[in-house]
Amino acid sequence: MNRVVITGLGCITPIGNTVAEFTTSLFAGTSGIAPFTTLFPEPPTGDPGLRFKHMAEVKGFDPYAHMTSGAVVATERSAQLGVVAARQAALEAALRDHHAPENTAIVLGCSTGGRHAEEPETKKLYTTNGRVHPLTVPRSMASSGASQIAIDLGITGPTLNISTACASSTHAIGLAFQMVRSGLVTAALTGGHEAPLTFGFLRAWDSMRVVSPTGCRPFSADRDGMTLGEGAAILILESLASAKARNATIYAEILGFGMSSDAHHITQPKPEGATAAIHACFRDAARTLQETDQPGNAQSLMEEVGYINAHGTGTVVNDQVESAAIHAVFGARAPHIPVSSTKSLHGHSIGASGAIEAVATALALHRGQLPATATTQTVDPTLNLDLILNAPRPTGPTVAISNSLAFGGLNAVIALRTFA
Template sequence: MKRVVITGAGTINSLGHSVPDTLEAMREGRCGISELEFRDVDRLAIKIGGQVRGFEAEGRFNRQQMSLYDRFTQFTLTAAKEAIDQSGIEFHGELAARSGVVLGTAGGGVSTWDDNYRSVYEDGKNRVHPFVVPKLMNNAAASHVSMEHNLKGPSFTVSTACASSNHAMAQAFQMVRSGAAPTMLTGGSESMLCFGGVKAWEGLRVMSKDACRPFSANRNGMVQGEGAGVFVFEEYEHARARGADILCEVVGFAMSSDASDIVMPSKQGAARAMSGALSDARLSADKVGYINAHGTGTAANDKTECAAVADVFGPHADELMISSTKSMHGHLIGGTGAVELLACIMALRDGVIAPTIGYEEPDPECALDVVPNEAREAKVDVALSNAFAFGGLNAVLALKRV
């Protein structure tokens, strides 16, 4: 078994267009959620989201690339470049042949579907651009990262709704740990903030019209976000040999399935994923200092998650910190675990715990230290990142300070 470390990180989301900008926003407890801006937004009941602003795709990508890159691919390529630049790794020869890309997304090219359905249904056109399929397919982002950076090993896309990124990173972790690949690019991306993407979520009636307030007694639902997070997962000795800056170590993961309901979460399923990640990492529960919660701000998730944490950690549940950064960047659906991993890296590396902002009233069913409203300095040795998806599919990663 190899040790696996993270040597590069990249992101774009409503808090920032880079990792430093995003971490600064998290430290300051800034909110990236605001009024949505896109066509037909006035026909939506839900008009807020964590939308990426000021992203000039036309300046980054040429005309041919623009015709092939959906917004979720644009986000992915932007984050992947930052991660690879930071890592300083170059893919050629044997390293390129064995390294790959595993990314998560729930919807893939949602705005490409949306635009083209609009064109043929609403505008009555009978012809669509020839690249609609390669643009919207869920694996488009992973494929373009492989092409852009010469990654010729195992590459694929994982789609498990809100746990997509965590499941993807779990796969990448397994590949590097087992020795199947020396390095993997991994994380995820989502871009559903278009009329059809938000309208679909509206139907579930779990969306908040004003703010995402995880764990707060007056929470009233989730808020969508968009963006990407991409990481370089690298075998420890390989990273050491080239003098790479190690951000943290990935020490374990677990996946579980509730096998009960298509949307309602299960305490047992969440608990099995967390305890499974600890046993995979051979860590006792009392070593965990911080949990990046799934923390969607829905009634169902937050109380179930807190109960699961209490079950897994016992008395230590009151000692550890647990926060939901979705309060700041919104729920990036299939990309969310990737952006949230940044909060774990900040906790381990910088000793700064990202807050749960918008916290207004304690909820007896969420009676944990949720780091309300302001970031906190604390030394953390081990952090967990939770993701519990619709469909009852759970994935938890365990990370350690190096």
Template sequence: MHRVVVTGLGCVTPIGSTIEDVYSSLLSGTTGIGPFDSLPFLPDGVAPFGLRFTQMAQVRDFNPQAHLPSGTIAGSDRTSQFALVAARQAAQHSQFNQHYAPHRMAAVFGCSTGGRISEEAETAKLYTRNARPHPLTVIRTMANAGASHVSIDLGITGPVLTLSTACSSGTHAIGLAFQMVRSGMADAAIAGGHEAPLSYGFLRAWDSMRVVSATQCRPFSADRDGMTLGEGAAMFTLETLASAQARNAPIYAEIVGFGMSADATHITNPASSGAASAMRAALMDAASAPGAPSFESLLEQVGYINAHGTGTQANDSTEAAAIHDLFGPRASTIPISSTKSLHGHSIGATGAIEALITLLALYHGKLPATAGTLVVDPTLNLDVITRAPREATPQLALSNSLAFGGLNAVLALRPYA
């Protein structure tokens, strides 16, 4: 069983499209959530009516022409373009694809909605004008397009696949890639999540569920009123510790455990037992490594939780209950934050973006604040970090993803020393 470390990072997010910019936004509490006064992703002739909310987290500085050739742009949706740019950054940081045989590298991505913008634009033309869909519609909209484009771009011929588990997609993808490298199935992997779902139909559908904040996402706040939708991507390169050390690669953190579970109760109402089970599984997985501390010791070592924290009444109270179920009396003393108040909820990409932020928190010894939350809901009895980042050096951190469908995924990370 190999130890697995992160040697490359890449991102395209509403709070920055470089690692440096993302970290700067975390320190300053600069949010990527803002009003949408124009909706460039709407099909021609469609007016943005019927929405109760006016804000979301868009990647506002993304210009595909600055990164990709015209042929790739023509044949890809915005979500795949995010994946490509973020994956290139991660590969450049680590240079991993120059050190491993193509068939020994893997690419595992999470994406929930596929090429939603392209699909909606073409079906709108079809249904309103009986216009023939663009001949590249299929390859633009398939959910695995991002992984396939990255495979071609980086020359990866080993396992390449996309997972779709709603809001846990990115975390499931990183966890599976971690297991592949740890077991020796792959020598190295690039993994993460990408999503560009902000189409008019997507926004209207979420609006109908009445879970989107009419103002702005405020996780764990006493006055929270829902989530804020977003988009983006985050990617990691993973390899064994021994290989990374041998080639003197940069090491940002070590992934030590991965847990997953299903609530098996309700398609949208979360169950605290499922979330607690996934966190427990991640720590038990970490404890199973040769020479690792016991589960009980690892439970004591957890010094930060990057919560799923959507800002809805149901999620935040359920996640709080799960933390109390697992950690008992310690639950109220563990620093917790949800960074969705900065980058929004980007569905399949959100777990990867939050894993990136968790890693940066460990690497720099500064835990991000839950922006916008001024008064924490006292019924939750949690140590939610508010107003400003908190200096700390956790021995171990958890990054939680809790998805519709009751699908939960949790990563356990520790600083590399």
């Protein structure tokens, strides 16, 4: 069994189109949530008819600056974001120089597929009986991004996409971690991408009454919902032995992965499900320690946790459920573990959220600095959490977890540790 580390990062997000830009915004508390200026495609009447006026858009992204015109035509915005983020991560890790393409996996999370490909063609079909673009099917597949990245980078190993709503990319990272840890592959390109900010998608979410009309404020006493976003984030995973042999930059070590199903309700989460996923993550992390001859067990790792990157959507129910799970797992320590939700900065990009948050967590461990929950001013006292507010908080070497709790009761948690 291999120890698994993160040696490359890439991202296109509402708070930065490179890792350097993302890092600056993350620790400065610069939010990418803003009044929206357009919808894709435009609403039929010009009036979107939405209760909310904010979303977290990727800004200044021109696919033609990164891809050939043929590649742009063959792809949709979500896959385009994924391809460019993957290039960034692969370049930093020198992936193709050190790992054979057949021994490299691509495991991505994308939940909603190609909204920007589907909606314009559906509009033409039902309003004018117009001819549908011949590439609509490959452009709208949820797995399109994984295939396009494989083509772009020449990777021929196991390549797949996972669609589990808001847990998609955390499930993807966990599976990629297991593949590298077991030796099935020598490296993995993993993470997620999503571009769901279309008229139809926003109207569908508006109907659920869970999107904030004022702005996402996770764990706040006056929270009133999530803010939708888009983006892509990619991580390169490889064995510690491989990374050390070539003196690669190591952002963090991945220790474990846990997942569970609430088996309860399609939209209403249950604390027991999230609790089970966190416990499963620490049992898996203990197995990593045992089989790589390191000291410690599940309980000792739980006592080392010094940061929780929360799912933290800002809805009343989700934040209550996640807080209850944290208390159920950590007991008396729960009110003293620093927690933040970076969705307060980059919004909720559905299937890509877990990947963006994993990048944020890896950067936090690497820098010894924990990002704040930028938009929350007054923490809901009933949650009894140590929410990081106003400014980043310094930290020493520690263990962190990143939670993803999806519709359908699908939960995924990864545990990372500072590498020194």
